[in-house]
Amino acid sequence: MPIVACAFDRPQAAQGTVPRDILVLGAGMAGLTAALALMRRGHRVKVIECQKRVGGRLLSVPLQGGQYSEADGGHFRSNMPYVLGYVRHFKLPLLSLNDGLPRYFVDGRMADAARLSDWPWDLAPDERGVTISSTLNRYLLAHGLDTDTVLDARWPDPETLAALDLSTVEDLILAAGGSPDFCRLLDAHGGGFTKRGSALCAIPDLAYHFGDQNLFRIRGGNDLLPAAMARALGERIVLGARVVAIDQSGARAVVTVDDGRTFDGDAIVCTIPFTVLKEVAVAPAWSVRK
Numbered sequence: 001m002p003i004v005a006c007a008f009d010r011p012q013a014a015q016g017t018v019p020r021d022i023l024v025l026g027a028g029m030a031g032l033t034a035a036l037a038l039m040r041r042g043h044r045v046k047v048i049e050c051q052k053r054v055g056g057r058l059l060s061v062p063l064q065g066g067q068y069s070e071a072d073g074g075h076f077r078s079n080m081p082y083v084l085g086y087v088r089h090f091k092l093p094l095l096s097l098n099d100g101l102p103r104y105f106v107d108g109r110m111a112d113a114a115r116l117s118d119w120p121w122d123l124a125p126d127e128r129g130v131t132i133s134s135t136l137n138r139y140l141l142a143h144g145l146d147t148d149t150v151l152d153a154r155w156p157d158p159e160t161l162a163a164l165d166l167s168t169v170e171d172l173i174l175a176a177g178g179s180p181d182f183c184r185l186l187d188a189h190g191g192g193f194t195k196r197g198s199a200l201c202a203i204p205d206l207a208y209h210f211g212d213q214n215l216f217r218i219r220g221g222n223d224l225l226p227a228a229m230a231r232a233l234g235e236r237i238v239l240g241a242r243v244v245a246i247d248q249s250g251a252r253a254v255v256t257v258d259d260g261r262t263f264d265g266d267a268i269v270c271t272i273p274f275t276v277l278k279e280v281a282v283a284p285a286w287s288v289r290k
C-alpha cells in the first residue's frame with residue numbers, strides 16, 4: 001500500500017500528476033491529512049470511516065461553562081509543523097497550557113511546581129529547586145540520552161537497544177543518583193506507569209512531554225481540527241462504513257464495508273490502526289514481515 005504525506009502549505013499539484021482514484025481508510029488525523037494532501041495534488045479521494053464521526057482518537061468532551069476535556073489527543077507542541085500548519089490554515093484559536101507547572105499531590109503531600117523551594121519530599125540536594133523535566137533531562141544525559149535524539153525515528157541504534165533492553169526508567173534514574181521520591185514525582189507527572197515502564201518505550205514519551213514545554217490546545221476542543229478538515233473534504237467522506245475486506249489482487253483495489261457496499265480505486269491509503277486492522281480480510285495476504 002502506498003503511504004502518502006504532504007504538508008498543507010507546500011507547493012501543490014506536481015506537474016504531470018495523473019489523477020488517480022484513491023481510497024483512504026479511516027478518518028482520524030492520519031486519514032484526513034492523507035486525503036487532503038491527495039486532493040490538493042489533484043487526485044480523486046474517498047475516505048471510508050467506520051464511525052459516524054471523524055477524528056478517531058481526537059475527541060473533545062464538552063464540560064460545563066464552555067470548557068472541554070480531551071478524551072484522547074490532549075495537546076500538541078510547537079515542533080509539530082503539520083498540525084500547526086493546519087491549525088493556522090483553518091484559523092482555529094489556540095490555548096497555551098501550563099503543563100510545565102503542575103501541582104503535585106504525592107504521598108499525601110502537595111506542592112506547586114511553580115514554588116520549587118517549598119517541595120516537601122525527600123529529594124536529593126541536586127533535585128531541589130529544579131523542575132522535574134530539568135532533573136529528568138540531567139539523568140537521561142548521564143546515560144547518553146537527550147530529548148532530541150530519542151525522538152528521531154532512527155533511535156535507538158543497536159548498541160543503545162542492547163544497553164537499555166529490560167531497563168526501567170527508574171533503573172536509569174537511580175543509577176544516575178536520583179532519589180526514590182524523585183521517581184514518585186515523575187510518576188505523578190508522566191503517568192503511573194512511568195518509573196516502572198520499559199526505558200526504551202517510555203523515554204521518547206517522556207521526551208515528548210518534557211523536552212519542549214510549548215504545549216497548545218484548540219479553544220473549544222481539539223476535535224475542531226478534524227471537523228474543519230472534514231468540511232474541506234466534503235462529500236468525499238463516507239461515515240458509518242466499517243471496512244471488512246481489502247482486495248488488491250485485481251487490476252483495481254476493492255474495499256468492502258460491513259453493509260456489503262464495495263468501493264474501488266487505483267490505490268489505497270490505509271490508516272486503520274494495526275490493532276483493528278487484523279480483523280480486516282486482506283488479499284493478497286500481508287507479507288510475513290507485516
Ligand SMILES: Cc1cc2nc3c(=O)[nH]c(=O)nc-3n(C[C@H](O)[C@H](O)[C@H](O)COP(=O)(O)OP(=O)(O)OC[C@H]3O[C@@H](n4cnc5c(N)ncnc54)[C@H](O)[C@@H]3O)c2cc1C
Pocket residue numbers: 025026027028029030031048049050051054055056057058071072073074075076241242243244271272273276280
Ligand atoms: C489517551 C490518549 C492521549 C493522547 N494524547 C496525545 C497528545 O497529547 N498529543 C498527541 O499528539 N497525541 C496524543 N495521542 C495520540 C493521538 O491521539 C493519535 O496518535 C492520533 O489521533 C492517531 O491518529 P490516526 O489517524 O493514526 O488514528 P485514529 O485516530 O485511531 O484513526 C483511525 C480511524 O480509523 C477508523 N477505523 C478503525 N477501524 C476501521 C475500519 N475497519 N473501517 C473504517 N474505519 C476504521 C477509526 O474509527 C478512526 O477514525 C493520544 C492518544 C490517546 C489514546
